[in-house]
Amino acid sequence: MRENYLKINHMGKRNKIINELISEHLNSPTEEKRIFCLKELVSMAEKDMDASEYGIYRQKISKGNFSFVDISENRFPEQLKKIYDPPLVLFYEGNLEMLNKRPCIAIVGSRKCSNYGRQVAYDFAKSLSKAGITVISGMAYGIDSSAHIGALTGQGSTVAVMGTGIDKCYPAKNKSLHDQISKKGLLITEFGVGVNPLPYNFPRRNRIISGLCDALIVIEAGLESGALITADFALEQGKDVYSVPSGIMGNYGMGSNKLIKQGAECLLDIAEVIDIYAKANNATPLEKLAETTMTDAEKKLLETIEYESPVHIDKLLSCNMMGVNEIKSALMMLLIKDKIYLEPGDKYCIKK
Template sequence: MDKSWIKLSLVPQVGPQRFFDLIEYFGSAEEVFKTDRHELKNIGSLNDNLIEEIQKCRDIDIDVYINKVTSMGIKLITYNDNEYPNNLKNIHYPPPVLYLKGNVELLDGMNIAIVGSRNCSYYGSQIAYNFAARLAAAGFTIVSGMARGIDSMAHQGAISANGKTIAVVGSGLDIIYPRENKELYRTIAKSGALVSEFPLGTEPLKQNFPRRNRIISGLSVGVLVVEAGVRSGSLITAGFALEQGKDVFAIPGNINYESSMGTNNLIKEGAKLVTSVNDIIEEYELRIDLKEKIENQRVNNLSEGYKKILDYIDDKPISINSISNISGVSINELIAVLNKLVLLGYIKELPGKFYVKV
């Protein structure tokens, strides 16, 4: 972890583009702070206000700041660290520093973003929830922005299926926004990952969210837009996805509703029309290099008790009595577990209470 990178990222007005421009010009973040005011003025792109901010941050005790961050259970990852996600390495102006609470390994997994309107319809909220649950059960990690509406429903759907989810936020990780998502924030921190590029104390300002959106798409192999008007921020996420060479999927909506105009326009412009979860799953199962990765994540999403039962089931039909005898689990307990595995698409029930792996 390069402490000087963290310090430079704390300078107001130094976004990702200016950050990397400064690194390129000076050779290192440390050199930026060693340069005096007069020399900094010779750089045409630096105005007096920015030079003043750089001078102020020079005196920050970065160890105190880092200790504060880590004491909150937040991990700092700089661009040159081994843990920095490959999924973000090659996007346009990647975040120089990431703040993470949760499982860092999820950032380089088989991730699908689900985004859409904050003011969504009941139809949109149910589509987001159900698609997230089914995709999570199929082995994908669900990425979204923890905003009201579609984002929150996508996170909740993934959690309902014992799946994994990543929330990329537009504030510091010490600020929960919106406040009603406090419990969702805690759940994701325990079983998924919370991610931000913004320092502690950063308020959820309007200009932060387009920056946040490029990370949502960058972490994902594809982006599903569920419901969006023509000015929805989720269309910015779709735009970043296209720029990054990612897949864009869209749910068609009622042509009379403004809330569907954005998604319908995406379809007209070439986004893949999606009417079932299988439309997305099949897209990636056809890619041999990704199929094994999906399957590994799918099994890892299960709790140990469910994995144990799943291990006894293969492509040869086995009866519930045989599973009970082998596992030592009672029939009554098994019924609940097997029904859940069927619901999540891991196994199929045959006549006579026989089961096979799907």
């Protein structure tokens, strides 16, 4: 079954006929019909593929530092089996079990956001994480990244739902965050190995973000933000949708305000969400870990930022005190350890 689902998934963009066959295969009350639809789908996939190219693709999966799970397996996230148009295959790196063991709250918003929006996303995610709730987002710039960092700072878990293949990092500047999530949380995607960040991928990705969560929080979504697509999916899936209000004079959060006007819950205090989901799901709050010792690289960077705060990342990279990757990794760890914070324009400031 795993091989069949991999072949179907490899077809890429779905059309109406493929979606109908997949729906019949998954939902038909008769086994005969389910088997017939599966054979049709596999036949379509094999006609569509180059056998030699698929063989190379399959080797990459076998040799990759990641795993995959298909919808027929018990390990497949139960929440996603219930949504319309579920993924047949999920590629992942990290701890898949966290999706079934703890309540999950998604935090989404715009890439272009204010410092206020970043801070709210960070603080809310950190509080949820400390309360034993897994934070889900899409690893984009802005609100998504702030939510992931906040969750890691809270010493809890976070899930990044990707709009690319599992072997890609998008955006590339989030490589340090990507690596931290793979070690301490979960990276997950339905897109096959080698798939680039195509515009079509992200709206499809959003249905998985909403499908995995128990509730969705929207922060600073513009009127055309993809976060509103995620909110639509969440409502269709019967999930609770919360929206953090924004000022009416700016452009950052008009989509969030519109959601509230349309009936989304106005969220002013993250304690409201924690009371509902942590208690209802018996989540165990995580004890605050002892202060983590800092590496020499982290100490050097912290001294520089403390002396010149705020400091643009280009200036830190040009100091020649260490390699570029080492600097980026150390900056990410300082963010996670709550020693510094990031202002718009890639400027790092000391946390007082």
